[in-house]
Amino acid sequence: MEKRTINPWKWQNERSYVQAVEVIKAEGTLYVSGQTATDSYGISSKEDMKSQLIQTIANLEKVIHEAGYECENIVRLNVYTISTDELFGCFDVFQNWITKHNIKQASTLIEVKSLFDTLKIELEATVVK
Numbered sequence: 001m002e003k004r005t006i007n008p009w010k011w012q013n014e015r016s017y018v019q020a021v022e023v024i025k026a027e028g029t030l031y032v033s034g035q036t037a038t039d040s041y042g043i044s045s046k047e048d049m050k051s052q053l054i055q056t057i058a059n060l061e062k063v064i065h066e067a068g069y070e071c072e073n074i075v076r077l078n079v080y081t082i083s084t085d086e087l088f089g090c091f092d093v094f095q096n097w098i099t100k101h102n103i104k105q106a107s108t109l110i111e112v113k114s115l116f117d118t119l120k121i122e123l124e125a126t127v128v129k
Helices: 011-015 051-068 082-090 091-102
Strands: 001-005 020-024 027-036 072-080 106-112 123-126
Touching: 001 027, 020 072, 051 082, 051 091, 051 123, 072 082, 082 091, 082 106
Parallel strands: 072 106
Antiparallel strands: 001 020, 027 123, 072 123
C-alpha cells in the first residue's frame, strides 16, 4: 500500500490533519464506526472532555488493532463533539496521539447538538492496509 498526502498550504499542519490522502494499492480498508468513551459493558462515561477523549482514543485503537490494522494508517478521521470549546481545551491530547502514531489523515471536526447519553466526543475512522 502506498499513501500520499496532499497539502497545498501549511496552516493545517498546526491543526494535526492534511487536506487529502491518496491511497494506492491498498490490501484492505477498515471503516470504523464512531467510537466513544464507553466501557466494556457499553456504559457511557460521565467524565469531563479530556477523560472522555482519552477513553475514546483507547477504544478506537482497540478496534483498529483487533482488526489487524495500525493507527498510523488512519486516512480519514471525523471528530464529532458537543463542544468545540471543551475539546480545544484538551486538544493537546489529540495532537500528541496523532504525532505518536505519525497519522496523516483527512479530517472533519463537527460540533453537534448531542451525542448518545452523556457522551461528549466521538471519533469515526477509515484505516487502510
